[in-house]
Amino acid sequence: MFEPLLKYINNYTSTTLSESESELIKSAFTLKKIKRKQYFLQAGDVCRYFGFILKGAMRQYLVDDKGVEHIVHLSIENWWVGDRESWVMLTPSNYYIDAWEDTELLLITRADTLKLVQQIPAFSELLRLLDERNNIATQRRIASSISxxxxxRYIDxxxxxxxxLQRFPQHVIASYLGITKETLSRVRKQAMQK
Known part of the structure; x- marks a missing residue:
């Protein structure tokens, strides 16, 4: 069950984990199974865990005053899921995170994450790389949505x-892109004609 996570760490870092480091990582994570439509996190709750998805698909969204869902993240296998602000600051989350498919995750607490950062150079390197990639993706998403x-946006x-495209329906993708289902349908037709 831990092989995908250990492989992920070894693929993204410059050093290979030793056997003892792998054991420390295994001891810091716990397996969680979430059924389709079950919540990993609800708005108002504090995000106590970050999860590495072994199997399944999830979405992170907020709900506006009119009850409309706005999807901010979609995640599948080998992606991380959680509300970073709530997890770091221990403040109530503004987001819902639920399973779009039956999902299996490896969960880690903030305290265990900080211990691994101190004990395992490769894990520290991984978090730095993830932060860098997250910042780049966030900048690109902002630029895309405003310009x-x-x-x-659909082509990107x-x-x-x-x-x-195979894992999430069109209305979910439309919400993620910040457009209506009708606009997405029109855009898809235009893109296919080119």
């Missing part, structure tokens, strides 16, 4: 995340 056309999305 790209719906068609350009399918080029960056082709697997998501």
């Amino acid at each position: 790209y056309t719906a068609e350009k 999305f399918i080029n960056s995340h082709p697997d998501f």
